[in-house]
Amino acid sequence: QQQVKQSPQSLIVQKGGISIINCAYENTAFDYFPWYQQFPGKGPALLIAIRPDVSEKKEGRFTISFNKSAKQFSLHIMDSQPGDSATYFCAAGGSNYKLTFGKGTLLTVNP
Amino acid sequence: NAGVMQNPRHLVRRRGQEARLRCSPMKGHSHVYWYRQLPEEGLKFMVYLQKENIIDESGMPKERFSAEFPKEGPSILRIQQVVRGDSAAYFCASSPSPGNQPQHFGDGTRLSIL
Numbered sequence: 001q002q003q004v005k006q007s008p009q010s011l012i013v014q015k016g017g018i019s020i021i022n023c024a025y026e027n028t029a030f031d032y033f034p035w036y037q038q039f040p041g042k043g044p045a046l047l048i049a050i051r052p053d054v055s056e057k058k059e060g061r062f063t064i065s066f067n068k069s070a071k072q073f074s075l076h077i078m079d080s081q082p083g084d085s086a087t088y089f090c091a092a093g094g095s096n097y098k099l100t101f102g103k104g105t106l107l108t109v110n111p
Numbered sequence: 112n113a114g115v116m117q118n119p120r121h122l123v124r125r126r127g128q129e130a131r132l133r134c135s136p137m138k139g140h141s142h143v144y145w146y147r148q149l150p151e152e153g154l155k156f157m158v159y160l161q162k163e164n165i166i167d168e169s170g171m172p173k174e175r176f177s178a179e180f181p182k183e184g185p186s187i188l189r190i191q192q193v194v195r196g197d198s199a200a201y202f203c204a205s206s207p208s209p210g211n212q213p214q215h216f217g218d219g220t221r222l223s224i225l
Contacts, residue, residue, distance in 0.1 A: 043216035101153030
């Protein structure tokens with residue numbers, strides 16, 4: 001059972017554009033939602049995370065939007081750059097400290 | 112480098128051999144998590160350990176896999192009698208405390224089974 005569904009599987013954006021990646025979860029016990037960025041041959045690096053007491057969190061060009069009632073959250077990358085080309089994973093965690101990951105989105109930003 | 116250190120980065124084993132993967136958490140972190148990543152898949156939780164204790168191993172296969180985090184030294188993920196299906200990237204993460212604290216990942220060990 002896939003508890004965190006991520007879409008799209010791949011995304012191509014022009015430089016300067018907005019990249020949007022969406023995730024949906026099923027388990028209402030989740031209360032921590034991080035996003036990770038992974039480059040080939042590297043481990044996932046924490047980008048930004050949100051808790052359900054806020055609907056939006058922004059750090060630089062990265063914004064998480066959170067909709068608790070719909071059980072959905074999304075990552076927006078503003079002014080996308082070629083250096084942002086990577087695989088992005090959403091995840092969800094609860095009091096049991098495990099992180100449940102989506103399957104990832106391969107982002108390509110064309111120059 | 113104060114990050115999570117994993118070694119080896121690449122490990123090749125023949126079917127039936129043993130694989131040992133090591134993880135040194137970030138300085139000051141006493142909680143270690145192991146995840147497995149198959150091609151085109153997200154990471155799957157395997158086990159959560161604190162020093163000298165296994166807290167949750169619900170994601171570990173029942174046979175051939177074991178993990179430890181001794182009082183001194185790195186955490187070890189051990190796979191006995193490896194099979195082709197064990198080929199994957201194994202990532203270790205650490206956090207300063209349990210629960211919903213940021214988990215910081217190492218660069219993983221890529222295990223290939225011949």
